[in-house]
Amino acid sequence: MSASLGRRALAEAVGAAALVAVVVGSGIQATELSQDTGVRLLANSLATVFGLGTLVVLLGPVSGAHFNPVVTLAAWCTGRRTGEGLGGRDVAAYVPAQIAGAIAGAVLADAMFGKPLVHWSRHDRSAGHLLLGEVVATAGLVLLVFGLARVGRDRFAPVAVASYIGAAYWFTSSTSFANPAVTIGRAFTDTFAGIAPGSVAPFIAAQAGGTVLGLTLVAALFGRPAPAQPVTPSVHGEPGLAAPTLP
Template sequence: MTAPRLGVALLAEGLGTALLLAAVVGSGVMAERLAGGNMAVALLANAVATGAALVALIQSFGPLSGAHFNPIVSLGLAATGLFPRSRVAPYIAVQMVGAVLGVILAHAMFDLGLVQISQKARSGGGQWLSEAVAGFMLLTVILRGLRGGNPSSLPYGVALTVVAGYWYTASTSFANPAVTLARSLTDSFAGIRPVDVPAFMMAQGAGALASVILDRVCRRWI
């Protein structure tokens, strides 16, 4: 099967990222409204909805774009030779735009202001370490899945990694620079202050770099 044309791939990548953010933010709004102040219930609902959406979106758009929906995935796959480097920049561009549009879509569905500035603080060493671990975990699961010759299991592996990350990391596992940037534009359960975005992105990049290094070590030794 030949690779889809770049235009088709970019459309799928942007649309998939937008729908992912609509699921993340929309389920967060719904969870906060229905949980009656119980943050554990709200987080569980947000995590399950996000994981379910990821399985569906990766299965739907994977054949068209690879369903990265995440700049560190595109960069990591390119760095390990699994994705054309010429496509990285346009992929990241549509991921960023799609993520922002997804947040706007979620706000529109819940009759909220379309663009907001988040006031939710997410800062500190524990949060940054969490994002590094989350980025490392996500990209490692993807790389090992691809290297292991069982890509059909990746939608479930990625979704389970993200759902688990909501709970085992202090940051609730953003693990995605496009998601991080877009969530600074929602003052809801899923938000993050704009001032906290750069540190999250750098931590995610550090985790992804560690995953790429691990991949190279494994390829040399195995």
């Protein structure tokens, strides 16, 4: 990536803030417009699909549009084998930026609708079946993102990721948070999209398990990425072909 680390971290913060503002704001709007839970969920999921797809298209060229510590840590983990991708310094900048942005997005959404700026959610989501839903949702997201990259179709990521999250709103019991930063941010709002602070740690643990499962599925389905091969100088002192891997 050509952008500086500071600019990339800012893009991650802005993207996470905008994503949570979309999720929380559309949840508040839906609650004020309808008493039907299904209609609320439909409005919330559609707004998230369109918002997330737009953010990925806009900020992807700057930071990769992770907006999610799961994606960042998985990228760092896979990059350690190939010698490419994010380094530890990138992770140390991305993850705090994502969390801070998510919290700011929740506060912004509450402010736009005249709600208390920080009001801890009372929406308990600690039931076992909800945690299983988070494992499934996160594993599917990791499989999609890194599977697309592995087969050279990451140009479809904006549509594919947004579509998957929209579908996972409906087919998972947890409504697919699949994002530790978003989970933390949504604890700051006592609205339709909120999550009680006591449910945050179990949700993040489930997301961590889903990340491991997703990476395992990527390796099983597409194979492990080959380590980067060192480039050796030619006899003229210029870069030559990569050194072959010895058996």
